[in-house]
Amino acid sequence: MAISEETFFLPPDAEGTLQNQIQQLVAEAILSGRFRAGEKMPSSRKLATHLGVSRITVTLAYTELLADDYLTSRGRSGYYISTNAPQPPKFPIMPREDKVDWVRAIGQKFSGGVTLTKPSDWGSYKYPFIYGQADETLFDRSNWRLCALQALGSKDYDALTSDYFDRDDPKLIEFILRHTLPRRGIRAEPDEVLVTMGAQNALWLTANVLLNQRRTAALENPCYPSLRDILTQSRCQVASVAVDAAGLPPDALPSDVDVVFTTPSHQCPTATTMPLERRRTLLTRAAEKDFLIVEDDYEFEMSFLKAPSPALKSLDREGRVIYVGSFSKSLFPGLRLGYLVGSKPFIREARALRSTVLRHPPGHIQRTAAYFLSLGHYDALIRRMGTEFHARRLAMEEAFAQNGLTVAGQGAFGGSSFWMRAPANVDAEQVAERLRSKGVLIEPGRPFFTQQDAPKNYYRLAYSSLPVRKIAEGVALIASEMRP
Structure with missing residues (x-):
């Protein structure tokens, strides 16, 4: 039985190269049992036309699958699912009803504390003033x-x-x-x-x-x-x-x-x-x-x-x-x-x-x-980062002065962030939530304090992943929300 090329779809949000995505599609179909041993794969030309990719991309994907024994080649007849490919489990998957009282069973809790949260899609925000994220334009x-x-x-x-x-x-x-x-x-x-x-x-x-x-x-x-x-x-x-x-x-x-x-x-x-x-x-x-x-x-x-x-x-x-x-x-x-x-x-x-x-x-x-x-690549990277961070720091300080924001702490030797203080009646967590809708990420300061009644008007602004050209506009947006 031949497998139709129309059963293949490349998700728009898929990661990896096109070749890797095609390999993954085939491997997952075999492991799930949708494709079975002996079935014929679409020709590289047909699959390439259907997916809108080059034929060489499909050919390379098939070659890798052949090397891993997911596929086998039969002369000029084409590619087939290998009889040696991993087989899906033969036993049925039974439904499960969890009856464990986990409140009683867990002996020590590690969750539930006040901690920092960073959106996994932070890179999609226009102004990510969050700490510790790498800048792909600087990394070697x-x-x-x-x-x-x-x-x-x-x-x-x-x-x-x-x-x-x-x-x-x-x-x-x-x-x-x-x-x-x-x-x-x-x-x-x-x-x-x-x-x-x-x-x-x-x-x-x-x-x-x-x-x-x-x-x-x-x-x-x-x-x-x-x-x-x-x-x-x-x-x-x-x-x-x-x-x-x-x-x-x-x-x-x-x-x-x-x-x-x-x-x-x-x-x-x-x-x-x-x-x-x-x-x-x-x-x-x-x-x-x-x-x-x-x-x-x-x-x-x-x-x-x-x-x-x-x-x-x-x-x-x-x-x-x-x-x-x-x-x-x-x-x-x-x-x-x-x-x-x-x-x-x-x-x-x-x-x-x-x-x-x-x-x-x-x-x-x-x-x-x-x-x-x-x-020596590391030292070159550190010099490059130091030069860029210095420029970003100066841009941050200038933007703070223009917008009337208060710096509560900054490193004497450099660093990659500023510790900020808003007016006493401003809740930085509420401000952070409003700023997210404007493409701005900041870090509220409450999780950094040890006491329960921690002050709410502190926040941290980092510049490790923010280019100079975006700083002034981003800080202006923050200042507009920080005013009591």
């Missing part, structure tokens, strides 16, 4: 692709396919030790570094190694919302410490604190930079009170105004600072690649915990990143 796709292909080569077969168990790619570790950490004034040995699935995974590992129900953790207010959730889930005692114009004030820390979490280079979300003298004071207080410090240095690469202050870890002489770094902010958020730097006993426990949860980040991703970093 070509060289990243070449590095990924290099990591797929036979020379790197072991890096691609091996189970590292609890270890990491030695090439990536070497780059972090010899290039990344020295730029922050940090010296470390290989067994003092652990690769993680981004900074958030690093914070989770750290909290679970260091904290329990009898210990107290201090975090900044406002703070990184996911860190607040991590500490809540760890069931430790949590002390919230309000930040000021210089970041976390050491004198405000509770006397019984065990672990302090801080973002000194670019406080999240205010972007405030902790002065060097306060950093020294914090380290002195840690030595006096015998507590540890977790330094989240998530955005140090974005210091384009002037050289960044020394990392807390670089000033630490007693091994009290655990350093969290990330490549996800400077490369792209979907990379999910970060690292921990700490004393050997701590890294040993964090490594053991990581191995029980996810063993290690994918070897191919680690090796691709190692090539991209070591071949």
Whole structure:
């Protein structure tokens, strides 16, 4: 029996190349049982004419399906569904009625908190002032692709396919030790570094190694919302410490604190930079009170105004600072690649915990990143981003001045966002909802605060994915809605 070309349709919102879309259509039809072994496929000419694509596109799709044994070729007769193609399940799919009382069955809840939300279609908005999204006009796709292909080569077969168990790619570790950490004034040995699935995974590992129900953790207010959730889930005692114009004030820390979490280079979300003298004071207080410090240095690469202050870890002489770094902010958020730097006993426990949860980040991703970093593409990207972010920052500041918006916090060395304050009677969440209908995305500030009665008039504006030409108009729209 011949399969009609009229059974094929390319959805307008489908992803991937046309060749991949055709391959997917055929494979899904076989796996679902619609196409059966021995049935003849439409000719490449007929299918190409029906779909409105080139004949070579269909031919290439058929060739790939032939290589994967979904199709078979019979001389000049054409292509047929292979007898070796995967078969759909033979057993009937029975209806299911869920009778589990999940309210009682769930032992610990992880959902329901006040958290940040980012629309999956953020790129379709004309003015996306949201944080942490990559700008495709700046990212070096070509060289990243070449590095990924290099990591797929036979020379790197072991890096691609091996189970590292609890270890990491030695090439990536070497780059972090010899290039990344020295730029922050940090010296470390290989067994003092652990690769993680981004900074958030690093914070989770750290909290679970260091904290329990009898210990107290201090975090900044406002703070990184996911860190607040991590500490809540760890069931430790949590002390919230309000930040000021210089970041976390050491004198405000509770006397019984065990672990302090801080973002000194670019406080999240205010972007405030902790002065060097306060950093020294914090380290002195840690030595006096015998507590540890977790330094989240998530955005140090974005210091384009002037050289960044020394990392807390670089000033630490007693091994009290655990350093969290990330490549996800400077490369792209979907990379999910970060690292921990700490004393050997701590890294040993964090490594053991990581191995029980996810063993290690994918070897191919680690090796691709190692090539991209070591071949100089990363540094070129950082310079390009710094130049563009500087121009965007100046455009933002000019637009704020013209429209009377109030900046509540900004980084002294750069960064990619501003922490804003609206008039006291303005609800930023309501404003954000109204702005979405105008193609504008902003981040309301309430999820960043630790208290229930958090102020509603704060919001964050980021410029990592917004070109200069759109900033003035976008800020003007925000200002028109922020007026009480």
